[in-house]
Amino acid sequence: MSRPLVIVTRRLPDPVEQQLSALFDVRLNPTDIPSTPASLAGALREGDGVLCTVTDRLTADVLATAPRRARILANFGVGFNHVDVVAARHHGLVVTNTPDVLTDDTADLTMTLLLAAARRSGEGERLVRAGSWSGWRPTQLLGTRVTGKVLGLVGFGRIGRAVAERARLGFGMSVIAYDPSLLAAADAAPGVRRCATLAELLGASDFVSLHCPATPETRHLINASTIGQMRAHAILVNTSRGDVVDETALAVALARHDIAAAGLDVYEGEPAVDPGLLGLDNVVLLPHLGSATVETRLAMGERATANLVAYFAGQEPPDRVA
Numbered sequence: 001m002s003r004p005l006v007i008v009t010r011r012l013p014d015p016v017e018q019q020l021s022a023l024f025d026v027r028l029n030p031t032d033i034p035s036t037p038a039s040l041a042g043a044l045r046e047g048d049g050v051l052c053t054v055t056d057r058l059t060a061d062v063l064a065t066a067p068r069r070a071r072i073l074a075n076f077g078v079g080f081n082h083v084d085v086v087a088a089r090h091h092g093l094v095v096t097n098t099p100d101v102l103t104d105d106t107a108d109l110t111m112t113l114l115l116a117a118a119r120r121s122g123e124g125e126r127l128v129r130a131g132s133w134s135g136w137r138p139t140q141l142l143g144t145r146v147t148g149k150v151l152g153l154v155g156f157g158r159i160g161r162a163v164a165e166r167a168r169l170g171f172g173m174s175v176i177a178y179d180p181s182l183l184a185a186a187d188a189a190p191g192v193r194r195c196a197t198l199a200e201l202l203g204a205s206d207f208v209s210l211h212c213p214a215t216p217e218t219r220h221l222i223n224a225s226t227i228g229q230m231r232a233h234a235i236l237v238n239t240s241r242g243d244v245v246d247e248t249a250l251a252v253a254l255a256r257h258d259i260a261a262a263g264l265d266v267y268e269g270e271p272a273v274d275p276g277l278l279g280l281d282n283v284v285l286l287p288h289l290g291s292a293t294v295e296t297r298l299a300m301g302e303r304a305t306a307n308l309v310a311y312f313a314g315q316e317p318p319d320r321v322a
């Protein structure tokens with residue numbers, strides 16, 4: 001009996017590709033060249049399933065490809081805002097993601113950015129590498145203390161909760177959270193106070209960290225006006241999706257020191273970064289590394305594979321989102 005053909009849009013860790021090859025006919029991408037609308041349309045025409053990633057723009061136009069053989073998009077990642085799920089549903093395409101397995105590593109990277117922005121690690125590293133460090137000085141690169149400060153979480157799902165735990169238990173921070181899906185009556189979790197509005201959270205936080213999905217409602221949630229509600233010494237951290245922040249407004253605010261600093265892992269037009277940010281010392285910029293550990297990338301591969309296996313066995317995929 002012929003096996004389903006799975007088209008894999010990006011190079012994956014070797015054990016994941018080996019596992020996929022053992023289970024399916026696969027078309028891999030050894031050159032790792034990012035897909036184009038045309039190559040995605042080709043994958044939808046030719047494969048029974050497509051294993052895609054955040055770099056694939058699966059727009060309504062692309063998903064309307066006809067004739068189409070593909071019936072499932074197994075996304076290698078938890079965020080799926082790059083897939084037009086309304087169009088996918090309309091065309092009867094199943095979409096899955098890889099939740100849970102990247103929660104801890106993304107929370108760890110959030111703390112990395114928070115600490116790096118607060119303690120000016122990027123500036124310090126650049127100084128040393130440039131050969132410009134003249135030795136210890138009492139006034140050199142003074143940052144701001146993290147321990148004991150107030151951390152405001154925008155979005156209190158799996159990753160937000162994991163960040164709260166690290167911040168409370170590891171750094172003695174007071175944690176507050178704003179998430180419209182939290183019950184009005186209750187606190188967000190033991191030791192985490194719920195804020196009724198975003199403005200309340202922004203006005204009370206020393207650090208603000210974003211953990212909401214990218215949706216039409218959260219697009220540019222952080223903009224010139226909401227940045228204006230933050231405290232002047234506040235630090236913004238974003239490991240969610242670039243679309244949640246108006247990057248140009250953030251660059252202007254950082255240049256004017258309306259807020260103290262930012263730490264970013266994600267960008268509106270990845271891999272492009274707003275040029276206004278690139279020259280600023282008070283922003284730490286990482287290249288979308290949230291889930292980038294060997295352990296997590298293997299686990300994401302296993303999860304995406306499990307979704308494909310279940311689907312082609314006629315079962316409900318465990319992580320179906322559309």
Ligand code: DGY
Nearest residue numbers: 054076077078079291
């Ligand atoms: C995720 O899993 O959402 C990561 O950002 C990579 O897509």
